[in-house]
Amino acid sequence: MGLSRRLSGVAAILLSGVLAAVLGLTSAPPARAEQTALRAADPSVLRVGGTYISVQSTGAGIAVRQAPSTSALASAAARQVWSDTRNLGEVWAPEIVRDTGRYHIYFTAGRGAAHRMYVISSAAPDSGYTAETKLALPDDKWAIDGTLFTFNGLRWFVWSGWAGDTNVEQNLYIARMSSPTTPAGGRHIISQPRESWERVVGDPFINEAPEAVKDPSGQLHVVYSANGSWSDQYCLADLRLRAGGDPTYVWDWYKSNGCLFGSHRATMMAGWDPTLHVDGPGHHTFVLLDGDIATSPPAGPRFPSMFHAVPKGTPYSWANRYWYTGTFCWWGDTTYRRADVPGPNSDVGWSLKFFE
Numbered sequence: 005m006g007l008s009r010r011l012s013g014v015a016a017i018l019l020s021g022v023l024a025a026v027l028g029l030t031s032a033p034p035a036r037a038e039q040t041a042l043r044a045a046d047p048s049v050l051r052v053g054g055t056y057i058s059v060q061s062t063g064a065g066i067a068v069r070q071a072p073s074t075s076a077l078a079s080a081a082a083r084q085v086w087s088d089t090r091n092l093g094e095v096w097a098p099e100i101v102r103d104t105g106r107y108h109i110y111f112t113a114g115r116g117a118a119h120r121m122y123v124i125s126s127a128a129p130d131s132g133y134t135a136e137t138k139l140a141l142p143d144d145k146w147a148i149d150g151t152l153f154t155f156n157g158l159r160w161f162v163w164s165g166w167a168g169d170t171n172v173e174q175n176l177y178i179a180r181m182s183s184p185t186t187p188a189g190g191r192h193i194i195s196q197p198r199e200s201w202e203r204v205v206g207d208p209f210i211n212e213a214p215e216a217v218k219d220p221s222g223q224l225h226v227v228y229s230a231n232g233s234w235s236d237q238y239c240l241a242d243l244r245l246r247a248g249g250d251p252t253y254v255w256d257w258y259k260s261n262g263c264l265f266g267s268h269r270a271t272m273m274a275g276w277d278p279t280l281h282v283d284g285p286g287h288h289t290f291v292l293l294d295g296d297i298a299t300s301p302p303a304g305p306r307f308p309s310m311f312h313a314v315p316k317g318t319p320y321s322w323a324n325r326y327w328y329t330g331t332f333c334w335w336g337d338t339t340y341r342r343a344d345v346p347g348p349n350s351d352v353g354w355s356l357k358f359f360e
Contacts, residue, residue, distance in 0.1 A: 039282075039315060042078035042327040045233075046097040046213070046287045047310040048151075049074060050295030057129045058310075059100040059109055064088045066098045066109060068130040074291060074308055074329045083130045088113065092122070092136075097213070097287070099151040100129070102294045103159075103184045109133070112148040117169060121150040123185050142179055142191040145169065149287075152184055153216040153297050155224050160251060161187065162194070162226055164212035173197055173209040176228060176243070178251055192252040195228065195243055201262050201271040202230035204237045213287040218300040219354035220334055223247055227356065229286035230263065231271075236320040238284035239266025240311075240358060244340060246351050258340035258351040265311075265358035273355075281360050282313035282328065283320055288358075290332070306331035306359060331359045 042060075049058045058069045058077045067082040088095055092113035099110045108125045113136070121141060126133040141147055141163070150163035159181035164174045175196045180189035197209035213229040224245040231237040242260040249256030262273030267283045279285060288311035293299040301307040309332045312325045338355035 038075050038329045040075060040078035040327045040329065043323075043325070044327055045312045045322065045325045046149075047289050047312060047327045048097075048099045049077070049289045049291045049310050050100060050102060051291055051293050052102065052129070056291065057100060059098045061095045061098055061111070064095060066095065066111060066124075068100070070130060074310055078327065085109070085126070085130060085133045086124050086136065090136075093118065097149050099149075100295065101152045101184070102296070103152065103154070106184070107133075108152065108184045110139070110150045110152065112150070117146055117171075119146050119148055120144075121147045121163060125185070137185060139185065139187065141165075141187055142189070145191075146171070147177075148174075149213045151215065152181060155216070155218070155251065155297065159184065160216070162214045162216060164210075164214065164228075165191075167193075171208050174212050176211045176214050176226065180252075189252070192254070194226065194251070194254055194257050195259065197230060199259065199261075202241065204268075204271060205232040205235040215288060215290055216297050217290050217292075217356075218297045219244075220300075220303045221247070221354060223353055224249075224251065224297075225354075225356070226257075227264075227288065227290075229288075233284075233286060234322065236267055236283040236314065237271065238286040239263035239268075239271060240286060240288060242340075242356060244351065244353055244355070247353070255345050255347060258342060260340055260355060264356055267316075276357070279313075279316075279360055281316055283316055283318075285311045285313040285328070285330075285358075285360075287312050288330075301334070303334040303336065303354075306333045309358065311358075328360070333357050333359075 065087040069077050069080040071077045071080040093115035096112040101108045107129050121139040122136040124133040147165040162178045179187050182188035195211050197211045214226045226243040230241045243257045263271045267279045269278045291308040309330045314320045314324045335355045335357045339352045341350045
């Protein structure tokens with residue numbers, strides 16, 4: 005990299021810091037992640053004004069916490085906002101979304117092959133939620149880890165599911181939404197766990213926990229978890245929609261060539277380093293203002309995220325997962341390559357760096 009490019013990169017970082025202040029985005033958190041006291045999985049957090057709001061499963065219900073910072077969420081009171089009074093089954097991975105001033109919590113409930121997506125809604129983050137409604141996702145197949153976002157003026161829902169009725173592999177799917185609770189289009193596959201680095205752990209092979217974010221060029225990303233959550237090979241990877249691409253067309257999505265956040269060097273994308281303090285980081289959340297991908301940060305400073313992981317030196321198990329505070333930043337001029345595509349086999353654009 006030439007001197008002029010290095011200088012321009014520094015200028016971009018300084019400018020983006022000013023831009024962040026102008027836009028009212030949070031200042032960069034501490035570089036070192038914190039293990040919170042919350043022994044749990046699947047964090048979902050957004051910021052509304054100066055308040056951070058999280059949601060989590062309580063086994064047979066859903067609880068919301070509110071705090072002045074991500075690190076304070078673990079000590080905040082957990083308020084139950086929904087209980088499984090109809091005995092739907094296991095309640096997994098709730099996601100809190102704010103859309104047109106209302107809060108929507110999407111979650112999975114069911115047993116075995118009956119897991120489906122549900123939603124509850126309220127004008128307040130921690131009370132007054134409606135009874136659960138099953139989302140009428142196209143094809144009505146096993147579905148988990150769903151979340152809503154708006155891109156280019158349209159609502160989209162992305163989730164992890166099965167192609168059929170048996171647990172062969174978990175793919176990522178996307179569908180249009182006419183409202184926060186109403187699907188309005190077909191089910192479109194956008195990722196399958198077919199790369200060698202996301203097939204280290206199988207039975208089944210896993211793509212799950214998708215989270216949307218928009219990069220400084222306006223391109224859509226879906227960052228997801230690969231490999232089984234029961235293994236320390238669990239990691240984060242990225243799908244980047246090409247500029248002007250169609251979110252429903254699988255060949256317009258380009259996948260990172262390895263994990264971007266993981267604890268094993270062998271599965272990391274070239275130029276990305278494995279974690280120092282945690283094993284199996286995954287199922288993350290981008291802590292965005294109002295949870296809106298339109299508020300995704302510019303390039304430059306680090307911005308808050310949260311993820312679950314197991315501390316290094318601790319046996320890896322679901323019971324030993326904690327919520328961690330973390331940070332991320334955008335990383336430019338990154339090439340994603342894919343084989344056997346009906347068009348260009350590489351795409352250059354923004355990627356992400358995650359920090360413990």
